[in-house]
Amino acid sequence: MRKSDKREEWASRSEGETTRIATRMARTLRGGEAILLDGELGAGKSVFVRGLAQGLGIRARVTSPTFVLMRVYETTRTCPRFLVHVDAYRVRNAEELVAIGLMEWTGRPDSVVAIEWGERVAEIAHAATRIIRVRLTNVDAAQRMITLD
Amino acid sequence: MLRKRVLQVLGIESSCDETAAAVVAVQRADVGRSLQFGFSVSASVIASQVAMHAKTGGVVPEVAAREHVLQIIPVIERALRDAYPSWRPPKHHGKRTKSARMFAGPPIDAIAVTAGPGLITALGVGVETARALTYVWRKPLIAVNHIEGHVLSALLEQAASGKRQASSHAGPENRSASSEPAARSLSLVFPAVALIVSGGHTELLLLRRWGAYRCVGATRDDAAGEAFDKVAKLLGLEYPGGPAVARRAVEGDVQAIDFPRGMIASGDFDFSFSGMKTAVRMCVERATHPADPKFVSDVCASFQQAAVDVLVAKTITAVTKYRARTVLLGGGVAANRALREQLATALALHPDVALHLPPLAYSGDNAAMIAAAGGVRLHLGKRTPWQEIAVDPNWELGR
Numbered sequence: 001m002r003k004s005d006k007r008e009e010w011a012s013r014s015e016g017e018t019t020r021i022a023t024r025m026a027r028t029l030r031g032g033e034a035i036l037l038d039g040e041l042g043a044g045k046s047v048f049v050r051g052l053a054q055g056l057g058i059r060a061r062v063t064s065p066t067f068v069l070m071r072v073y074e075t076t077r078t079c080p081r082f083l084v085h086v087d088a089y090r091v092r093n094a095e096e097l098v099a100i101g102l103m104e105w106t107g108r109p110d111s112v113v114a115i116e117w118g119e120r121v122a123e124i125a126h127a128a129t130r131i132i133r134v135r136l137t138n139v140d141a142a143q144r145m146i147t148l149d
Numbered sequence: 150m151l152r153k154r155v156l157q158v159l160g161i162e163s164s165c166d167e168t169a170a171a172v173v174a175v176q177r178a179d180v181g182r183s184l185q186f187g188f189s190v191s192a193s194v195i196a197s198q199v200a201m202h203a204k205t206g207g208v209v210p211e212v213a214a215r216e217h218v219l220q221i222i223p224v225i226e227r228a229l230r231d232a233y234p235s236w237r238p239p240k241h242h243g244k245r246t247k248s249a250r251m252f253a254g255p256p257i258d259a260i261a262v263t264a265g266p267g268l269i270t271a272l273g274v275g276v277e278t279a280r281a282l283t284y285v286w287r288k289p290l291i292a293v294n295h296i297e298g299h300v301l302s303a304l305l306e307q308a309a310s311g312k313r314q315a316s317s318h319a320g321p322e323n324r325s326a327s328s329e330p331a332a333r334s335l336s337l338v339f340p341a342v343a344l345i346v347s348g349g350h351t352e353l354l355l356l357r358r359w360g361a362y363r364c365v366g367a368t369r370d371d372a373a374g375e376a377f378d379k380v381a382k383l384l385g386l387e388y389p390g391g392p393a394v395a396r397r398a399v400e401g402d403v404q405a406i407d408f409p410r411g412m413i414a415s416g417d418f419d420f421s422f423s424g425m426k427t428a429v430r431m432c433v434e435r436a437t438h439p440a441d442p443k444f445v446s447d448v449c450a451s452f453q454q455a456a457v458d459v460l461v462a463k464t465i466t467a468v469t470k471y472r473a474r475t476v477l478l479g480g481g482v483a484a485n486r487a488l489r490e491q492l493a494t495a496l497a498l499h500p501d502v503a504l505h506l507p508p509l510a511y512s513g514d515n516a517a518m519i520a521a522a523g524g525v526r527l528h529l530g531k532r533t534p535w536q537e538i539a540v541d542p543n544w545e546l547g548r
Binding site: 040042046061066068070 | 165214266267268269270348349350367368369370371372375379382383423426427430431542543
């Protein structure tokens, strides 16, 4: 595991801006990364993942994985080829995500795993080549502070 | 091929919280040139993990799968014994265990099982059990889409007593007796629009004929039931959140807070409930007394109204656009009284459109709807070889 050496901060004034920040970040993904997203209900975690999907050229609709816990999307890139969208909202620890087969995806060189409420299951990302922490903080109704780590 | 008019189908469902099994008689009737089906539930058994998940505030996948494994055989056995009182499951020991008896299956014609969408580990339990049973009993197997089950749930009769129906009603002599509820579903007129709303799904489907589905709209973010659950959590109400919010909403003012009606005027049939959830969160954060019972009731009532407004508006627009003659409601949120009543009120302006609401026992996940959907598929000549059935957690109906 290589620790990211730079920390970036972005201010987002709307859903569209959050999407754009995520789209830009998607272009830096090489495969094997794990993205841990944290922030309150409605902070824009799903919006961020939708931006990632857009940046990876995924045309399918990215809907909430709260119910099924994990959704896998195929990108239009050669690498990464898959985006795995996980929601840890309903689980208590990383072992429960192991039970649904998430380990088959983390660290795979052709896949990127994005986990909402990632901090509570952070150890599941240990196999990833790089861990990116995305923290979304509410400033007010529309504004968000986005920290990439 | 099966040429019987009435097929006895064992349904198995384990896609999320509920382990369920049911036996349904699916009757085929050719009325003039139109093909119709009638459904009669002989037994429906549901073992729910909701009470267990209430402690953790949600589904725990590993525990869910383990619970399904423990429950599934007892639940299937209970359903079969309810449907066929004279049938005895094989004994483990004793002189009566002759091999022929050991493998003598119940007098069913087929087994239908939910193969998706849902929780992958949970679905696997039902599918593997169904595969083994069809292999041993040499019966046809049908993979059913969970959503198709919810669509047909509105055509099932209300069970006599809660979750399990009196078993005396079943038996071969009653098989072809087309009871009143069966007659009701014999009048299903196409095209039909189905609104499926649950914790994991919010979809509008168009049915041109039996088995032909087209998804005309779906949620772009959260499911409606998920929004209810998350709002309940924000307000500190119990799990599952849907019934809790609905209960509190009764005492609240639907106009107290003007929550956004996401995408109500988008011109298509897609939904968005994420913004509504965020609006509730901000409203709770701004409140000076967020635990005040009057405030909680008002938030519940206003949120529920916003959700129901969008669901009803989109359904009515779909009815008009596709000149639908029937509306079907299904899914866990179909138990919501405000939704049922307001959908009926809105359709009162369309007297030529029939509304079918699922009995409360079949609005949530159950196996009777899976047996019904499987029976229709089998009548249409569709089945799944046991070697080929596979779990598909992302199976999309009509896309």
